[in-house]
Amino acid sequence: MITFLWPWAFLLLPLPPLAWRWLPQRKDQAAALQVPFYRELLALGSTTGKHSKRLSQQLMPLLIWLLLICSVAQPLWVGDNQPVPVSGRDLMLLIDISGSMRKMDFVQAGEAADRLTVVKTVAKQFVDGRRGDRVGLILFGDKPYLRASPSHDHQAIKQLIDEAEIALAGESTAIGDAIGLAIKRMRDLAAESRVAILLTDGANNEGLIPPRQAARLAAQLGLKLYTIGVGVSDTPAPNPYGIWSSGNARRFEREVLEEIAQLTGGVFFHALDADGLRNAYRQLDRLEPALAEDVYKYFATPLYPWTLAAAVSLQLAALAAGITGLPIRRRRG
16 A cells, blocks of 8 residues: 655645746747748647657656655555554563473373473463564573563564573572563553563572562552462472472471562462463463554555655656657747
8 A cells, every 4th residue: 555654745846837837938039030931940840749849848757757746755665554552561471490390290181291391382372362462581590590581572582481491590599689671671661550470380599689578669669570380389299200209308487478469469379280370371361461452554655755756757758759848838028
């Protein structure tokens, strides 16, 4: 579809014909030359040739003027409209990928699955439902790592979640440091609402910042934290490496996660299984609904270089043919 950025420029189209019609006629300064054989000279040219030349002399300048006005009006070729989410909320996902996430006490598609596999599936579904929000991602183990700053590119965020691997950031769990990194990355964002969702299955056993201290700082800076504790805390389960680990040895500190949420105005959730995890994210959707619908942005290609080039080419052709403008109206003195 073709549209114009400045369509008012077409108001200038009648300017040359109006000027030709209403401006004072040119006055001849010298007496006309009397040629006794003028009629014979006229007879030498064909009627068709004279008519064609007269038509070209009139239409060529008008066509050039039309192309120039089109260039000024900024013609654009508009492609398919694309949704661009606009929202006042920035949302950061903090996902634990420590070694305890390999524990296989979840079920997915009727088969036993490790915790991280189920978390990735549900987290990607959650991101899909956050139309209108900017979503970021932090993965943490021994240390936290920023995988993506808050962005409207949800497809990229889901890809990064899918690429997460157990123990990629170490075997331990640095909850306080993960919150600290989220604060660092989100404190200067000009958003009406800043939210972080912390998901872990372990106690804080690594890092420099205590989780409660990080939560107090987050509260001061207006960052709301929701916390999700994953897994059955008291039942041992096998992991794919053949090691049986007690749930009590790897359990998350429920009291700490509850206090983190309470200090920042958030809520704590305990997900015992895949359904519980989905329910936690559904409740998050209700507590933190998307703030805006998508708007539509149109991607456009400017066409004025083509119209301007056509005008210049026609002008050069007209000069070569001896056509310099509209016929001059003369009156005798």
